[in-house]
Amino acid sequence: MKACGDSPPLVLLHGWGMHAGVWSEVIDRLDWAGEVICPQWPGHGGNVQQAGAAEPAMWLSCARPEIPQGAVWVGWSLGGLLAFSDAAYAYEPLGILAVASTPRFRRAPDWPHGMTAEGLDDFKGRLARHPGQLLRRFRSLLVLGEEDARRAQCAERLEALARPVDPLALAQGLGLLDGFDACETLGRAPCPVRFLLGVNDPLVPVSLSDWLQARGWGCQCVEAGHLLPLCEPDRVAGEIRRFAQALQGVTGENK
Numbered sequence: 001m002k003a004c005g006d007s008p009p010l011v012l013l014h015g016w017g018m019h020a021g022v023w024s025e026v027i028d029r030l031d032w033a034g035e036v037i038c039p040q041w042p043g044h045g046g047n048v049q050q051a052g053a054a055e056p057a058m059w060l061s062c063a064r065p066e067i068p069q070g071a072v073w074v075g076w077s078l079g080g081l082l083a084f085s086d087a088a089y090a091y092e093p094l095g096i097l098a099v100a101s102t103p104r105f106r107r108a109p110d111w112p113h114g115m116t117a118e119g120l121d122d123f124k125g126r127l128a129r130h131p132g133q134l135l136r137r138f139r140s141l142l143v144l145g146e147e148d149a150r151r152a153q154c155a156e157r158l159e160a161l162a163r164p165v166d167p168l169a170l171a172q173g174l175g176l177l178d179g180f181d182a183c184e185t186l187g188r189a190p191c192p193v194r195f196l197l198g199v200n201d202p203l204v205p206v207s208l209s210d211w212l213q214a215r216g217w218g219c220q221c222v223e224a225g226h227l228l229p230l231c232e233p234d235r236v237a238g239e240i241r242r243f244a245q246a247l248q249g250v251t252g253e254n255k
Contacts, residue, residue: 006033006034007032007033007034007244008034008070008071008072008094009034009035009036009037009068009070009071009072010030010032010034010035010036010037010071010072010074010240010244011037011038011039011067011068011071011072011073011074011093012026012027012036012037012038012074012076012079013039013041013063013073013074013075013076013078013079013080013082013083014038014040014041014044014045014076014077014078014079015076015077015078015079015100016077016078016138016170016173016174016176016177017044017134017135017138017165017170017173018044018045018161019040019044019045019046019161019163019165020038020039020040020045021045021161021163022076022161022227022229022230023038023076023229025157025229025230025233026229026233026236026237026240028233029233029234029237030237030240030241032240035068037065037067037068037071039063039064039065039066039067040063040064041059041062041063041078041079041169041173042058042059042062042063042166042169042172043165043166043168043169043170043172044163044165044166044169045163046163047062047063047064049062049063049064050062050166050168050169051169051172053172054171054172054173054175054176054179055087055176056082056085056086056087056088056176056180057085057086057087059082059172059176060082060085060087060088060091061087067091068091069091069092070091070092070093070094071091071093071094072093072094072095072097072240072243072244072247073088073093073095073096073097074096074097074099074240075096075097075098075099075101076099076100076101076228076229077099077100077101077203077204077226078101078105078173078176078177079101080096080098080099080100080101080102080195081098081101081102081103081105081176081177081180081182082176082180083096083098083101084096084098084103084182084185084186084189084193085180085182085185086185089185089188089189089190092190093190093191094191094247095191095192095193095194095243095244095246095247096189096191096192096193096194097193097194097195097196097239097240097243098193098194098195098196099195099196099228099229099236099239100196100197100198100201100203100204100226100227100228101195101204102114102204102208103181103182103183103185103186104180104181104182104183105120105177105178105180105203105204106120106177106178106179111183112205112207113204113205113207113208113211114204114205115177115203115204119203120174120177120178123138123174124171124174124178127167127170127171127174131165131167131170132164134170135162135165135170139155139158139159139162141202141203141226142154142158142225142226142227143155143158143225143227143231144200144202144225144226145198145199145200145201145202145224145225145226146200146224146225146227146231150231153231154227154230154231157230158227158230161230186217187215192243192246192247193217193218194217194218194219194220194239194243195208195209195212195217195218195219195220196219196220196221196222196228196235196236196239197209197219197220197221197222198221198222198223198224198225198226198228198232199221199222199223199224200223200224200225201224201225201226202225202226203226204226206221209221220239222235
C-alpha cells in the first residue's frame with residue numbers, strides 16, 4: 001500500500017493463481033498522487049481468508065486489504081472479470097480499467113472471446129492431480145505471445161514472484177472463470193469502462209476488441225500476451241494515467 005496526495009484511491013486487482021506483486025513494475029512507474037491498494041484474493045499472496053463459495057461478492061469481501069469506496073479500479077484477468085459484478089458496483093468505483101480480461105472467460109458457440117472449454121477443463125484436471133504442476137503450466141502460458149527476448153525477461157520476473165496458492169482458492173477461482181458471465185452486468189456498469197488487451201494473448205482473444213467497440217466501450221490493444229502488468233508495465237501505467245485523466249474530466253463535468 002502506498003499513500004500520498006489528494007487523488008482518489010487506486011485499486012489494483014490481480015488475477016487467478018498470482019498475487020499483488022504482479023503490479024510491482026506498474027506501481028514503480030505510476031507516481032500516483034493518492035493511495036494505491038493492492039488487495040490479495042482469498043488464498044492468494046498470504047491472505048488466509050477463505051471465501052465460502054465461488055461468488056464475486058464473497059471474493060471481494062474476503063480480499064485483504066479491504067477495498068475502499070469511491071476508487072479507480074484496475075483489474076487484470078480474473079480481477080477484471082470480478083470488477084464487472086454487481087458486488088463490485090456496490091463499492092461505487094469511479095472507473096474500471098480491465099487489463100487482459102474478458103466479461104466471460106469460457107468460450108461457447110455464442111461467445112468466441114474467451115478460453116476454450118477444453119483449456120479450462122484441462123486446468124481443472126491438473127488441479128485435481130497436482131496443483132503445483134498446474135501453476136507451472138499456467139506461468140508458461142502467461143508469457144506466450146511475447147517476443148523471444150522479452151519472453152525470457154518476463155519469465156524471469158514471473159518466476160521470482162512465484163508463490164504457493166491455496167488449492168481451494170485455485171478451485172474457486174477456476175469456478176469463477178468457468179461460470180461467471182459478466183456480459184450483462186458490464187452493460188450496467190455505473191462508471192466509465194475501458195479495456196487494454198494483448199494482441200497475442202493466448203487466453204483472451206483480441207477479437208473481443210471488436211465486440212467491445214461495437215457496444216461503445218473503449219479498448220486499446222498492444223503487441224503482447226496475457227501478462228501485461230509484468231511484460232508491458234510502461235504501457236499499463238500509461239493507460240492508467242490516461243484513464244484517470246479522462247475520469248477527472250468526467251467528474252469535473254458532473255460537478
